[in-house]
Amino acid sequence: MIAKKTLKLSLKSLRDFAKKRLPDEELLALDERDECPLEIVRHMCSPDQLGIQLLFIPEEFGGMGGGTFDVYCVCEEMARIDLGIATAVLATFLGSDPITVGATPEQKKLWLSRIANEGLLFAYGATEPEAGSDLGALRTTADRVLQDGRVVGYKINGNKQWISNGGIADAYTVLANTPAGPSWFVVEKGTKGFTHDEPEDKHGIRLSNTAALAFSDVYVDADRLLGGVEGQGLTQAQAVFGYTRLMVAAFGLGAGWAALDRAIPYSTKRIQAGAPLSEKQGYTHKLIVPHVAHLEASRAFIEETAERIDAGEGSLNTEGAIAKYMATEAGNAAAEASIQALGGYGYTHEYMVEKISRDVRITTIYEGTSEIMEMTISRDRWQFHLKTRGQHYHEQARPLEALHAKHPNVGADIAALALHALAEVMEKARVAHLTRHQHILLRLGEWIAYAECAGCLARRAARLAEGRLHEKANLRFDATALAALSRTFAREAALKVAEEGLRWIRGAGGVSDRDIAAFETSLGLPAIHRAQAGLLPDMDYIADVLYDRAAKRAAVAA
Numbered sequence: 001m002i003a004k005k006t007l008k009l010s011l012k013s014l015r016d017f018a019k020k021r022l023p024d025e026e027l028l029a030l031d032e033r034d035e036c037p038l039e040i041v042r043h044m045c046s047p048d049q050l051g052i053q054l055l056f057i058p059e060e061f062g063g064m065g066g067g068t069f070d071v072y073c074v075c076e077e078m079a080r081i082d083l084g085i086a087t088a089v090l091a092t093f094l095g096s097d098p099i100t101v102g103a104t105p106e107q108k109k110l111w112l113s114r115i116a117n118e119g120l121l122f123a124y125g126a127t128e129p130e131a132g133s134d135l136g137a138l139r140t141t142a143d144r145v146l147q148d149g150r151v152v153g154y155k156i157n158g159n160k161q162w163i164s165n166g167g168i169a170d171a172y173t174v175l176a177n178t179p180a181g182p183s184w185f186v187v188e189k190g191t192k193g194f195t196h197d198e199p200e201d202k203h204g205i206r207l208s209n210t211a212a213l214a215f216s217d218v219y220v221d222a223d224r225l226l227g228g229v230e231g232q233g234l235t236q237a238q239a240v241f242g243y244t245r246l247m248v249a250a251f252g253l254g255a256g257w258a259a260l261d262r263a264i265p266y267s268t269k270r271i272q273a274g275a276p277l278s279e280k281q282g283y284t285h286k287l288i289v290p291h292v293a294h295l296e297a298s299r300a301f302i303e304e305t306a307e308r309i310d311a312g313e314g315s316l317n318t319e320g321a322i323a324k325y326m327a328t329e330a331g332n333a334a335a336e337a338s339i340q341a342l343g344g345y346g347y348t349h350e351y352m353v354e355k356i357s358r359d360v361r362i363t364t365i366y367e368g369t370s371e372i373m374e375m376t377i378s379r380d381r382w383q384f385h386l387k388t389r390g391q392h393y394h395e396q397a398r399p400l401e402a403l404h405a406k407h408p409n410v411g412a413d414i415a416a417l418a419l420h421a422l423a424e425v426m427e428k429a430r431v432a433h434l435t436r437h438q439h440i441l442l443r444l445g446e447w448i449a450y451a452e453c454a455g456c457l458a459r460r461a462a463r464l465a466e467g468r469l470h471e472k473a474n475l476r477f478d479a480t481a482l483a484a485l486s487r488t489f490a491r492e493a494a495l496k497v498a499e500e501g502l503r504w505i506r507g508a509g510g511v512s513d514r515d516i517a518a519f520e521t522s523l524g525l526p527a528i529h530r531a532q533a534g535l536l537p538d539m540d541y542i543a544d545v546l547y548d549r550a551a552k553r554a555a556v557a558a
């Protein structure tokens, strides 16, 4: 992990660089021309310039040895600038991941040192025309080349699709099927038989180069097989999912906030019906405040997961999936609402919210789609439910009830209601065998993500009140505002789990006419409905905080 001061300096350099080299007009022009600014990407990854990639390279290989929390902070900052450029930088992070987790010490030394010292750009080549969400359908092959019965190299044949940095990388980590199963190889630019297509003409992240790759009898020496053992590819890819999904979660968070941070000041200047839009409750409470609550709930989950990964709790793949799912969905919704918030202006290319909305769209697709995240979350937590005989989420609720006794304002009691309701919905689904319906399985993934995020945001609000947040944590909101955000989000999460749970369990035939009243009671619906009290004043308060008028209102009230 790097020192807080060093991280702050890196983030400041990044912001200063963007201000100078990537003002909005320049970003819009590059987007219009569909151009990846290679010189800027190289500058950002060059060790004697910004050197962002140094952050994630261990110190022993010439990097700064940043931790997951550091990488989250940098990813959010990059996404606030431009998601296309952020993706170009991310591709080197991703491309080097199979090396970090699976390579031999010699391979690590070679490639990670070259990324650190030469600013080598990487691409991560997993997806194929027929293998997207289902990487098991991989068709690219790596056949052994033998000499005197010994494997001296491999011949790679096949195609990769949608590869970020595909046309500009210096080296590529490529997943291919060896006789013993999927394995990662490093292939350098210019290797005979290896070509890439023209860049894709994309909906968004047009500053990122995305291209298909083709391999025709591409020979690589045996030492290009990462880890030196065949068949480890999918395990190696899995080993970093928690971490890499957290990076994309930070992209959703950064892009969502970038859009809202344009909509908020816009609404203070735009006068309609005699007053600024920012004074209209129907505007702020639909287009701004709920999105802030969703983004901050996601942030709570990202920060908690980053801390846990840095503390050595393992790869936390499911937590990474929850963070990615919530933050990227929230980022998309926030950007979409920001277009609405700017009205006709928001709909034009001239205003950044339109570009941000196109850019952030990719975050629910790459590094695992939202539907795959729902499935991952649901399958994993389903096992917890079974192993604990239905008690898992009841048990998760109890510490929140205890937290409520200590901090009655952070919404922990409402988050606990969400978790209790979730346990009941899951139990009903188990008894009626409803997870055989894929839709129910995936909806469970969504409700789990909401309920867990509600608990996490309540914990974050309490920690902030106690002055115990991570030293590098985002401090945009003070303890009072974060508590209001937490209550607002928890009310939504509890209602969502209980009412949508009831809807789909009933809709799938999981509860009879005779049993439905008892099921409604078990969900705690009356308590969840009563917990909605105070919602509007909380949203009023959050709007006042966002528009810097909370102190003024308090003074007037006094």
Ligand SMILES: Cc1cc2nc3c(=O)[nH]c(=O)nc-3n(C[C@H](O)[C@H](O)[C@H](O)COP(=O)(O)OP(=O)(O)OC[C@H]3O[C@@H](n4cnc5c(N)ncnc54)[C@H](O)[C@@H]3O)c2cc1C
Pocket (backbone or CB within 6 Å): 091, 123, 124, 125, 126, 127, 131, 132, 133, 134, 161, 162, 163, 164, 165, 202, 205, 210, 362, 365, 366, 367, 368, 369, 370, 371, 372
């Ligand atoms: C701009 C861009 C950059 C990218 N960069 C990279 C990169 O650098 N490296 C790389 O390897 N890949 C990259 N990708 C690929 C990306 O990771 C895949 O597009 C993504 O994993 C989805 O795969 P797919 O496009 O084949 O969609 P599919 O898997 O065909 O999915 C299509 C739809 O079906 C849903 N779906 C899929 N399976 C199921 C299921 N079992 N049940 C229910 N619904 C399902 C999905 O959620 C999605 O909504 C990039 C893609 C884009 C567009």
